Amino acid sequence: MNQAQATPGLSQKDVTDLLGSLGLGDVGTYTLATLPDPATLSRRTIWVSDLWSSLAVPGGRMVSEGGRWKPIRPLVVGSMVAPAVDMTLQPFVSGTTVLVTGALTAARNLTLGVGSGFAVPYIGYRQRVTRKATGLFGLLINGVGLSLNGWADFEFDGTTWQQTASGGLL
Numbered sequence: 001m002n003q004a005q006a007t008p009g010l011s012q013k014d015v016t017d018l019l020g021s022l023g024l025g026d027v028g029t030y031t032l033a034t035l036p037d038p039a040t041l042s043r044r045t046i047w048v049s050d051l052w053s054s055l056a057v058p059g060g061r062m063v064s065e066g067g068r069w070k071p072i073r074p075l076v077v078g079s080m081v082a083p084a085v086d087m088t089l090q091p092f093v094s095g096t097t098v099l100v101t102g103a104l105t106a107a108r109n110l111t112l113g114v115g116s117g118f119a120v121p122y123i124g125y126r127q128r129v130t131r132k133a134t135g136l137f138g139l140l141i142n143g144v145g146l147s148l149n150g151w152a153d154f155e156f157d158g159t160t161w162q163q164t165a166s167g168g169l170l
Contacts (some may be wrong), residue, residue, distance in 0.1 A: 002083055005105075011120070023052075024043065024044070025044065025045070026044070026045045026046065026050060026061075027044050027045070027046055027047070028044050028045065028046060028047070029039065029047045029048075029049055030047070030048055030139045031048065031049055031050045032048060032050055032051065032053075032092055032093070032115075032117075032119040033116075033117060033119070035048070035062075035069055035117060035119055036116035036118065037063035037118060038065075038067055038069050038118060039064075039067045041064045042064050042065075043063070043065075044063070044064050045061050045062065045063050045064075045072070046061070046062055046064075046069075047059065047060075047061055048060060048061070048062050048069075048071075048092075050093075051071060051092055052071075052095060053093050053094065053095075054080065054093055054095070055076065055078045055079050055095060056149055058089070060072065060073055061073075065122075067072065067121070068118075068120070068122035068123075069118055069119070069122075070093065070122055073098070074096065075096050075126075076093050076095040076096055076097070077096075077097040077099065077147045078094055078095030078097070078098055078099070079098065079099040079100075079101055079102055079132075079134050080094070080099075080100055080101070081100075081102040082099055082100055082101065082102040082103060082104045082105070082108065082133040082135070082139070083100075083108050084105070084108070085108070086108055086109040086111070086146070087108075087110060087111070087113070088107060088110070088113040089110055089112055089113060089127065089129075090113040090115055090119075091114070091119065091120065091121040091125060091127075091156075092114045092115065092119055094127075095139065096125075096126055096127055096128065097128040097129075097130065098127075098130070098132050099129070099132050100105050100129065100130065100131050100132060100133045100139060100146075101132045101133055102133050102134075102143070103133060103134045103135045104133050104134070104135035104136075104137040104138075104139060105135065105137065106137050107137045107138040107140070108138070108139055108140070109136070109140045110129065110139070110140065110141045110142075111141075111156055112127050112141070112142050112161045121156040122156070122167065123156060123157060123158045124155055124156070125155065125156040126153060126154070126155050126156075126164075127153070127154045127155075127156075127161070128151060128152070128153045128154075129141045129146065129152055130146075130149075130150075130151040131146040131147070131148060131149065131150050132149065132150070133148075136146065141154070142154060142161055142163070144163055145165075147168065149168055150166065150167070150168050151166060151167060151168075152165070152166040153165040153166065
């Protein structure tokens with residue numbers, strides 16, 4: 001008698017197929033660039049190997065909700081050294097809170113990106129930027145200037161980023 005005949009019950013494939021037929025369960029591993037259409041996988045989860053790739057330990061699970069992929073762990077903190085050039089922060093790459101550290105050697109602009117493919121922000125996706133960077137030069141986030149120890153919150157409204165709060169840290 002072979003192993004398949006001796007093992008009673010459902011195989012892993014049987015369980016996966018059953019969950020799939022019910023519209024539940026995990027559907028595999030992807031990168032941000034290869035995310036499948038979330039509209040075809042409502043309520044399903046995926047592992048995204050480069051989710052929050054700017055962090056020390058990237059990767060995380062996302063769920064399809066309302067035609068958009070949303071991280072199951074939506075709030076993460078990351079830091080970046082004051083950039084040497086203007087740059088764009090892309091959703092799901094940098095943490096949702098970015099601490100800008102080091103010294104600004106020139107005025108810099110950080111733009112909040114809208115991603116590409118299916119790696120795009122959902123309505124209500126929040127991005128906070130906090131300036132810990134020293135120096136007299138300016139740091140602008142989508143045109144909003146941050147003073148030393150200043151912060152600003154932005155939320156995506158489905159089309160563009162809207163500033164929703166800002167202030168200074170003690």
